[in-house]
Amino acid sequence: MIAALAHFVTAHAHWAPLLLALVAFSEALLVVGTLVPGSATLVAVGAAAGALHLSLPPLVLGAMAGAVAGDTLSFFLGRHYGPRLLRSPRLEKRRRWIARGEKALSRWGDLAVFGGRLLPPTRALMPALAGTSTLPVWRFLLADVLSALVWAGLHLGAAAFLIHALVHGGWFGLGGPHAH
Numbered sequence: 001m002i003a004a005l006a007h008f009v010t011a012h013a014h015w016a017p018l019l020l021a022l023v024a025f026s027e028a029l030l031v032v033g034t035l036v037p038g039s040a041t042l043v044a045v046g047a048a049a050g051a052l053h054l055s056l057p058p059l060v061l062g063a064m065a066g067a068v069a070g071d072t073l074s075f076f077l078g079r080h081y082g083p084r085l086l087r088s089p090r091l092e093k094r095r096r097w098i099a100r101g102e103k104a105l106s107r108w109g110d111l112a113v114f115g116g117r118l119l120p121p122t123r124a125l126m127p128a129l130a131g132t133s134t135l136p137v138w139r140f141l142l143a144d145v146l147s148a149l150v151w152a153g154l155h156l157g158a159a160a161f162l163i164h165a166l167v168h169g170g171w172f173g174l175g176g177p178h179a180h
Contacts, residue, residue: 002037002044009048016045016054017062024063024152028070030077031090033124038067039155046159051167056156063152064145067117071127071144078131085128097121101129109135110143117147 005023009016020042027038042063049059078085086098101122104112113135116126130140 002040005041005044009045009054010052013052013054016049017058020045020059020063020152021066021069024066024148025070026066028067028074028124028127030074030085030124030128031088033070033074038123039120039151042152042155043159046156047163049156050160050163050165053164054160056160059156060149060152063156064148067148067151068141068145071117071148072141074124074127075131075137075140075144078128080131082132086132091125094121094125097125098129101125102133105129105133105135110139113140113143114147114150117144117151 005019009019023036023038023041027033027036045059046056048054049056091098101112101116104115104122105126108115113126113130116122116129127140127144
């Protein structure tokens with residue numbers, strides 16, 4: 001699936017920001033997010049962008065917008081349905097991470113939201129957990145927007161830089177001015 005998405009991006013670069021927004025949105029949703037390979041998709045698209053000299057800012061903004069939209073939906077689901085949502089049988093395998101997330105939120109508040117976006121086990125859980133907490137919406141959104149920017153920028157940027165350097169920089173004999 002990830003290879004197909006990266007191939008699609010190489011063939012239709014103008015759709016890449018929207019594609020990344022949809023992937024990031026899906027990965028941010030409470031139950032669905034554990035099934036969507038968002039980080040791996042961003043790395044694959046970032047690699048394709050580096051090889052093709054695609055502009056990164058639209059890709060980062062697309063991924064960031066999708067992540068914030070999905071996180072915000074999960075936050076308000078947590079706010080509306082409360083702990084009952086987190087007791088869902090579909091989250092049974094995540095009990096340990098839910099407990100850790102709740103502890104982190106009570107201890108660090110919006111910093112836990114920021115860190116939760118960067119840690120795969122809590123990425124899809126933290127927004128709903130924050131919604132069940134007393135964290136104000138504005139603090140959640142501030143931490144979430146900043147963490148989504150860092151998350152998207154790191155995944156896309158690191159992959160793009162590495163592949164660009166490998167393919168176009170002449171590393172390992174793969175290209176660049178010194179290639180034969």
